[in-house]
Amino acid sequence: MKLYYADHFVLPLPAGHRFPMEKYSRLRARLRDSGLFADDDLRVPAAASDAEILRA
Numbered sequence: 479m480k481l482y483y484a485d486h487f488v489l490p491l492p493a494g495h496r497f498p499m500e501k502y503s504r505l506r507a508r509l510r511d512s513g514l515f516a517d518d519d520l521r522v523p524a525a526a527s528d529a530e531i532l533r534a
Contacts, residue, residue, distance in 0.1 A: 480521055483521075487499075
């Protein structure tokens, strides 16, 4: 199974904010450390093109 993540983007939010951005990197680490997925199952998606964004 391929798992795509984008935890490299972090929006600095105030401490205690209800939407902590670091939760994505913590989730990826838990999935990696679980042993259920190989390292090459975790992938960073390609950036969307302008045409793809306009189509959305």
